[in-house]
Amino acid sequence: MKIIYSEIKKWLPDLKDDAKSVRDNLTQIGHFVSGFEEIDSEIVLDLEIRSNRADCLSYYGIARELATFYNLDLQIPEIKSFQFSESSIPITINSPDVYRIQATKISNLKNSPSPSWLIKFLKLHDINSINTLVDLTNYVMLQWGIPCHAFDLKKSSELIWENNQNYSEFTSLDGSKIKLSPKNLLITDSQKVLSLSFIGSENSSIDLNTTDSILEMAIYNPSRVRSDSRSLKTITEASIRLDKELDTQTIPLAFSHLLSLLITHCGAIISSQLLDIYPKVPSKITIEFDPSSPASYAGINIPTDFSLDVLKHLGCSIIKNLKSSLLISPPSLRKDLNLSEDLIEEVIRFYGYYKIPIDTPVDSQTLPDITPPILYLIENLKDQLLALGYDEIRSWPLVKTPLDKNAIFTQNSINSDYPVLRQSLIQSLKTQLDQYRRFKLPAPQFFEIGKIYFQKNGQYLEQNALAIYHYDSQKLESDLNLVAPVKGRYPKGRGVDSNFTEIILDDLPKPKKYLPTFSDSKAIELTSQIITLDANLNLDSPRDPLDLIKEYSTKINPKILWSIEIIDVYKNRYTFRVSYYNCDDKTAKKIHLSTFNLL
Amino acid sequence: MNLNQILIESKNKINSANTSAELENIRIELLGRSGLINQLFSEIRKAENPHKYGQQLNKLKKEVEILIANKSTNLPKIDNCKLKIVNSFSLPKVGHLHPITQTERQLNEVFKKLGFSFYDGPEIESDEYCFQRLNVPPSHPAREMQDTIYIKEPELLLRTQGSSIEARLLSQEKPPFKVAFPSRVYRNEKVNKSNHFIFHHYQGVVVDKNITLKDLFGTINLLFKTLYGPNVIIRFRNKYYPEVEPGVGPDMQCFNCQGQGCAICKGAGWIEMGGAGIIHPKVLKMAGIDPHLWRGFAFGLGLDRWVMAKYNIKDIRTLLGGNLAYKPNHL
Ligand SMILES: [Zn+2]
Numbered sequence: 045m046k047i048i049y050s051e052i053k054k055w056l057p058d059l060k061d062d063a064k065s066v067r068d069n070l071t072q073i074g075h076f077v078s079g080f081e082e083i084d085s086e087i088v089l090d091l092e093i094r095s096n097r098a099d100c101l102s103y104y105g106i107a108r109e110l111a112t113f114y115n116l117d118l119q120i121p122e123i124k125s126f127q128f129s130e131s132s133i134p135i136t137i138n139s140p141d142v143y144r145i146q147a148t149k150i151s152n153l154k155n156s157p158s159p160s161w162l163i164k165f166l167k168l169h170d171i172n173s174i175n176t177l178v179d180l181t182n183y184v185m186l187q188w189g190i191p192c193h194a195f196d197l198k199k200s201s202e203l204i205w206e207n208n209q210n211y212s213e214f215t216s217l218d219g220s221k222i223k224l225s226p227k228n229l230l231i232t233d234s235q236k237v238l239s240l241s242f243i244g245s246e247n248s249s250i251d252l253n254t255t256d257s258i259l260e261m262a263i264y265n266p267s268r269v270r271s272d273s274r275s276l277k278t279i280t281e282a283s284i285r286l287d288k289e290l291d292t293q294t295i296p297l298a299f300s301h302l303l304s305l306l307i308t309h310c311g312a313i314i315s316s317q318l319l320d321i322y323p324k325v326p327s328k329i330t331i332e333f334d335p336s337s338p339a340s341y342a343g344i345n346i347p348t349d350f351s352l353d354v355l356k357h358l359g360c361s362i363i364k365n366l367k368s369s370l371l372i373s374p375p376s377l378r379k380d381l382n383l384s385e386d387l388i389e390e391v392i393r394f395y396g397y398y399k400i401p402i403d404t405p406v407d408s409q410t411l412p413d414i415t416p417p418i419l420y421l422i423e424n425l426k427d428q429l430l431a432l433g434y435d436e437i438r439s440w441p442l443v444k445t446p447l448d449k450n451a452i453f454t455q456n457s458i459n460s461d462y463p464v465l466r467q468s469l470i471q472s473l474k475t476q477l478d479q480y481r482r483f484k485l486p487a488p489q490f491f492e493i494g495k496i497y498f499q500k501n502g503q504y505l506e507q508n509a510l511a512i513y514h515y516d517s518q519k520l521e522s523d524l525n526l527v528a529p530v531k532g533r534y535p536k537g538r539g540v541d542s543n544f545t546e547i548i549l550d551d552l553p554k555p556k557k558y559l560p561t562f563s564d565s566k567a568i569e570l571t572s573q574i575i576t577l578d579a580n581l582n583l584d585s586p587r588d589p590l591d592l593i594k595e596y597s598t599k600i601n602p603k604i605l606w607s608i609e610i611i612d613v614y615k616n617r618y619t620f621r622v623s624y625y626n627c628d629d630k631t632a633k634k635i636h637l638s639t640f641n642l643l
Numbered sequence: 644m645n646l647n648q649i650l651i652e653s654k655n656k657i658n659s660a661n662t663s664a665e666l667e668n669i670r671i672e673l674l675g676r677s678g679l680i681n682q683l684f685s686e687i688r689k690a691e692n693p694h695k696y697g698q699q700l701n702k703l704k705k706e707v708e709i710l711i712a713n714k715s716t717n718l719p720k721i722d723n724c725k726l727k728i729v730n731s732f733s734l735p736k737v738g739h740l741h742p743i744t745q746t747e748r749q750l751n752e753v754f755k756k757l758g759f760s761f762y763d764g765p766e767i768e769s770d771e772y773c774f775q776r777l778n779v780p781p782s783h784p785a786r787e788m789q790d791t792i793y794i795k796e797p798e799l800l801l802r803t804q805g806s807s808i809e810a811r812l813l814s815q816e817k818p819p820f821k822v823a824f825p826s827r828v829y830r831n832e833k834v835n836k837s838n839h840f841i842f843h844h845y846q847g848v849v850v851d852k853n854i855t856l857k858d859l860f861g862t863i864n865l866l867f868k869t870l871y872g873p874n875v876i877i878r879f880r881n882k883y884y885p886e887v888e889p890g891v892g893p894d895m896q897c898f899n900c901q902g903q904g905c906a907i908c909k910g911a912g913w914i915e916m917g918g919a920g921i922i923h924p925k926v927l928k929m930a931g932i933d934p935h936l937w938r939g940f941a942f943g944l945g946l947d948r949w950v951m952a953k954y955n956i957k958d959i960r961t962l963l964g965g966n967l968a969y970k971p972n973h974l
Contacts, residue, residue: 074881076892080910094883267782341889341921341938343855385924389889392856393881397891402877405861406821406849406940410758414816419761426740428687431697433736433971436744439964440841441766441827452767454801455793458833459840465767465794476964485968489736495766504767504799522676526685559755560694562748565739567954570966586716589732590709597974607971609733613712 045101046079046169049087055107058116063087069113073393075100088168096380098288102189104298105377112357112394120297121187124304128318133258134202135319141229141241141268142205143324144292146299147260149197149316150306153177155252159309171281177250177257180305182281188298190290191282192261193239195248200233203258211237216278217244228272229264240276241269242283256315259306261299263290289379292326326376333384334369338391342400351391358390417554418508422493424558425510425549428527434512435490439472441465441497450498465497469511470544477513483570486607486623489514493549511546520545528552568625574606575632576623579640583616592618599639600624604632646703649679657710663718670711680704701735708732739969742954743843743962746870746946747825750845753869754823757862759847762824764808770798776810776929777886792831792840801829805844806886809941812848813922813930818937819851825946839959843946850922850932850939856889859919859940863893866942867916870949871895876902878913887920887941917944 049063061069067077067089075097079090091106099105111118133149155177158166162183163173169186173179181192195203208228214237215221224230224237231239238248241264250257263286270287273279306312333355335348352362359375374381381387426436442454442462452465466472469492480488491512498505510528514520524532524545530552532545581592589610597608606623613619620640624632637643653673660666673679683700690696712730740748751761764772774786781797792801805826812822826844834840849858860879867877875895882892893916897908904910919942924934951962961967 072880074883074890076880076882078909078911096883270782340853341855343857383888383924385888385921389881392889397856397860397879397881400857400860400879402860402864402879404857405757405865406854406858407851408757411760411819411821413760414762414820414822415760416763419763424688424693426744427692427694428697430738430740431687431694431701432684432738433701434738435969436739436741437964437967438741438743438962442840452794455796456831457792457840458831472964479965480968483966483968487971497767504794506765506767522681526687559751560748561692562745562752563694564745564749565737565969567739567742567956568968568970569956569958569961570968586713588709589712590705590734593732593734602974605974607733608974609731611731613716613730613732615716 045091045093045106047089047091047103047106048165048168049089051165052103052107052110054121055103055119056110056114056116057119059110059114061114063089066110070106070109072397073109073113075106075109083168084164086164086168095288098285098290098379099189099377101285101288102185103187104294105189108358108377112354115353115357121301122304123297123300124307126300126303126307126314128314129316131316133316133319135258135260135321136202136204137321137323138204138206139229140323141207141265142321143263143265144295144322145205145260145262145319146295147203147258147262147319148303148314149256149258150303150312151256151315152311152313153255153257153306154311155250155254156310157252175250175252176309177254177306180302180309181259184298184302184305185281185285188294188301189285190261190263190294190298191242191285192259192299192302193244194250194254195231195238195258195260196250196254197256197258198254200238200248202233203238203260204232204234205262206230206232214240215245215247216240217246217249219246222276222278225275227268228276229268240272240278242273242286243278243280259299259302261295261302263292263295266290291377291379292322292324293376296320328373329382330363331372331374331382331384331387332366332369333372333387337384338388338395341385341388342392342395344400346391346395350395354391354394355387360387413557415557417556418549420556420558421549421552421554422508423560424555425493425527427560429491429512429523432523432526433489434514434523437473437476437490437492438494439469439476439492441472441495443471443475447471450500452497452499452504467496467498468546469494469496469509470546473511473513473544482573484573484576485570486574486576487515489519508549509546510549511544513544515543517542570625572626572628574623574625575627575629576621577632577636578611579620579622579636579642581618581620581640583618586616587618589613589618596620596622596639600635604635646683646699649683650703650706653707654710657707657714660714660718663715666711666714666718673707674704674711680707698735698737705732705735734972734974736971737973741967742950742956743825743946746950746953747843747845749869750825750866751823753866754821754847757821757865759821759823762808762812762822763826764802764811764824766802766827766829767794768800768802768807770800772810773800773802773804773807776814776926777804777806778923778925778929779885783885790830790832792829802826803830804828805846805943806941809846809848809886810926810930813850813927813932818932818939821847821849821851823847834960836958836960839947839963841963843950844943845946846941846943848922848939848941850927850937852937854921854938854940856891856921856940859891859921859942862940863919863942866944867893867895871898877916882918882920884918884920886923886926887918888923890918890920891942892916892918893942893944917942919943 076092093100158173158176158179185191229241273283335351339346361373364371443466446464447467493510495506496509604627606625608622611621808824832838882890884890894913896902899907902912904912922939927934
């Protein structure tokens, strides 16, 4: 929801804070301001409105929040007094999805292109101007958060709200065709579809020649609108409001505001009764509220006077004084206030989260350990494998092909090349090995501990598994013997050999408690192949090979040195094998030759 | 016997060899498949700190290899071919944990000190535990169909949030408890340089008597100070999540612009770090915990972006398999 700073000041004439402070305070009380920019010498704030606060998809709702925060009075827009006639309007409601509707007929319209202030206002809200009448319905929607619609009486003589039974298609205002489904909420004239609940059509649209119109403002069953909007793949300014819980009691105010504006700007005359059909009057909610509870939740002192002031300012009324608590009725606008915890949040957010100290973590007293032992086993195994020189990898749990008929498939993954949950970690490890080979990684040895998945007797199961790869299969076997008292399984398959093994961890004996210590180490994002080169070094007298390795490793830039070892010693000849990364072939060779004086 | 003693004794033995054959016997005794050092390796599991012990053993092994190699050059070479096996040398190979595991352990350390337990739950999860028990009923807008990978629609799915573990925890354990849990979660998103269908969450839940927002804020602040250093500036603001009330959004002041607003923080000066709050009474009630007796807090943060920044990983696909690697030795 975008709001223009100067426009919010019309609702709050006494607001003194500048736009930046308003932004920060709105964010603090729960309306995150994600955008803040100056357009056409106006400051526009873009608010992320939480999904249970449809009331704040309007200037009215945001102004009420700021009025409570700053303790200011709200200035409701000027509303003219007007008289309705006795004449009826041709409206029939045949759908249980209509919660409340107000409608009236207006005549004598002089519609025109919109005045510049209105065009600018809508443009700042990313809405195109059409003509004064239509633009004013959008203006009122942004001010009050409730969509409204005008129908040209010449084009449709009656309006029927019904759930779709007969119609197959609908052409929206912008000319796009929408396929209809059964039960879609429609407004028809019994011949053709005039409108959906959240988007109008050419069939009844207002143009500059419109002189007589039916105006309506309605709130519907939000689930119906949400499901229509989603199934018809159409989202509008109206649908994002109507698919949430809106306040039926705000309709009279907002609708009179619209009529006032039409009288002023289009010379409209009201030419019928005010129709008010209200089948879904909300039941009054009462909440038992202990004024000292906000303090107990926040962990700091919050005066009870403050709690009560906030609730009053929000429009809550005290129904009854109980012994140590109050019976509170929230305003109908606030559909999110149902429990005492909801009221507690109101008080604390207006008191200010920033007033709560942040330097005392939860009490560190030890409670009984409820850690599942398998987690200790996993940590312990990781440390053992680390000590044996293995690197941990984490791969995709989704793979391309099943191992057998017990595989579990995803139904709707958009990564459709990987539709199967892996039945063995080796499936993923193999992919990792392919990747390491592509980069010519010398002597790979790595492991993964993770879940594998399968079906058994109609159940969907998962197990914890460990899989290991070692470039030397004999070493793999002896290492597995060291870490676990079970035989590994060597699943068959293309490219899978005895360099891979896997064990299931769930049935292994588990340590009582094992908490590893944290140590940090660097990971490298390989971007080019690793280049491995040999060199012979002839010395006059024997040297400790490890000292030699250390000495020569310092001669090479660590940014390109991957590994260095001595692969053969004969008399005083030492054969080095050095791997380089992060550089091309040519550079590696050049550095290699100069390091070992081979130039 | 400690490892130093073993080294000294090995040295004496090796020095006492007079022929290559004698030396080879000693080599087998020490370094052979069922030799002394391999035996020590087999006991690694019982060590107090297997990681450290393993490193020490590797060092010992290398040292013994060098002693034997040096000795062999001084002995008459009759059967040189047999000694080929000890003719290569390298620094001890060191293994590495995946950056996500490293980060999880770093966080676990914080919560270990605060007396937390750790927890886990299934990745193939039911709609009930992934949504309903977290106060997200079937009609709730928070569960957009396209975000969830289904196994069997509508009841079985790949968990979309680590909070499903919270729902399991609450229904399985008796309060009071303090629990932290890293998790892998799934969203139905196309994989590319900056998007993935796998995410990593780290969450915590405390249920006890008289839990307050102050406890929550202090805990989260400690967590972020551990991750980002003592100078990090954290703010807490009101935020909506169905499973908590009151809800909290912790933000970190942008490290790039110090709050002035830049491209990284999209002009806000702050970076959103996750969600938290006091556990909603309906969530406790559904788990059979009386909200009049018990109160709890829950928090969660996504690890992926933070891990990528810390390890200077530019492509999110690198984080899961692919071209992530580690240098084999300490150089
Ligand atoms: Zn910034």
